[in-house]
Amino acid sequence: MRSQVISSPCIPPEPKASCGRAALEGWISSTRIVPIVLLFLLVLLAACGQSGTSTATSPTAAPTPTIASIPALTMDAYGKPITFPTSAPQRIISLVPTMSDILGALHLEGRVVGVDGYTNYPPALASLPKVSQGFTYNVEKIVSLKPDLVLSYGQDTKQYDTQLTNLNLHVVDLPSGNLGELLQIVMTVGRLTLAQDTATSVVNSMQQKINSIKSEVAGTTAPKVMIELDDSTPGKPYVYGGSSYGDELIQDANGQNIFHSDSSGGGYPQVTDEAIISANAQFIILTEPPAYGGDVNAVYKRPNWGTIDALKMHHVYRINNNLIGHPGPRNIDALQCIAQIIHPDKFSSQLPADCTGTV
Numbered sequence: 001m002r003s004q005v006i007s008s009p010c011i012p013p014e015p016k017a018s019c020g021r022a023a024l025e026g027w028i029s030s031t032r033i034v035p036i037v038l039l040f041l042l043v044l045l046a047a048c049g050q051s052g053t054s055t056a057t058s059p060t061a062a063p064t065p066t067i068a069s070i071p072a073l074t075m076d077a078y079g080k081p082i083t084f085p086t087s088a089p090q091r092i093i094s095l096v097p098t099m100s101d102i103l104g105a106l107h108l109e110g111r112v113v114g115v116d117g118y119t120n121y122p123p124a125l126a127s128l129p130k131v132s133q134g135f136t137y138n139v140e141k142i143v144s145l146k147p148d149l150v151l152s153y154g155q156d157t158k159q160y161d162t163q164l165t166n167l168n169l170h171v172v173d174l175p176s177g178n179l180g181e182l183l184q185i186v187m188t189v190g191r192l193t194l195a196q197d198t199a200t201s202v203v204n205s206m207q208q209k210i211n212s213i214k215s216e217v218a219g220t221t222a223p224k225v226m227i228e229l230d231d232s233t234p235g236k237p238y239v240y241g242g243s244s245y246g247d248e249l250i251q252d253a254n255g256q257n258i259f260h261s262d263s264s265g266g267g268y269p270q271v272t273d274e275a276i277i278s279a280n281a282q283f284i285i286l287t288e289p290p291a292y293g294g295d296v297n298a299v300y301k302r303p304n305w306g307t308i309d310a311l312k313m314h315h316v317y318r319i320n321n322n323l324i325g326h327p328g329p330r331n332i333d334a335l336q337c338i339a340q341i342i343h344p345d346k347f348s349s350q351l352p353a354d355c356t357g358t359v
Helices: 021-029 096-107 139-144 157-166 178-190 197-215 245-252 273-279 331-342
Strands: 092-094 111-115 149-153 171-174 224-230 283-286 315-318
Touching: 092 096, 096 111, 096 149, 096 178, 111 273, 139 157, 149 157, 149 178, 157 171, 171 178, 178 197, 178 245, 178 331, 197 245, 197 331, 224 245, 224 273, 224 331, 283 331
Parallel strands: 092 111, 092 149, 149 171, 224 283, 283 315
Antiparallel strands: none
């Protein structure tokens, strides 16, 4: 769901007090949603020509950092020094899907004893005991699992971080950031779990994939794109706006986010049909389940949307909301999906299967 917690009319996510990525994150990483907002993309590579495409092109991207320039973080989400263990933690609890994704990428499933209620990936972690329901965490259950490391992200569990720390548990809540800073977070989890070599390998793979995708789309015309999070309220959908993960992914895929200038709602603004029609996107990407508007066929029936170029060219897609719904290694897969959707002629391979997956 979103980057910061969302109350209604926002999606349920990882706990937080206001509408933002956390909420979106919870929504996305779960297969259900609460009344309003969030999520992610697609069914079919566009073969149609991009007539009417914007003539704007994205500026040359700044050089991406090398692995040597990606150190682990030293401060947590609260600005406090991180305490790194000298022996590998063997009983880890993840309080948010972001940490679960990272732990899975580092192949640490065997050391995790509990996860939050929204974690649904990887499968080995999704089947573990749940320590939360919605935004409510069972502190007693967490303590009973005797964790030697509790991981969270972006102050999404601030209230519980304090409680658990006061109970002498080692809690590390890592700060939220952009895609580049995500690499640092992976490195930090690697150091916290004494899995630095694996973390370096994962980060190296992520960086290489980012570089490869950017290279494929470099110099192409940047089409206008909209990524929809939730259309539970007809005529007033939530979208990825400026400062959101989706906005960054659109730019990295060499596209123009039609709502880049709107960073309200923590980067996930609720907009009007009129604003969408006026912006005239050439590609529309849905990320929410069908019940919340993520039905490609239904988009073609929305009142007055028929004048939008994306509909005229049959450039409406839906992608797996779990790839983009919360920060994690799979965000790189979301970047791949978006890039191939808006620049199909630049990729010889088929769209990756997880682009249209549900988990």
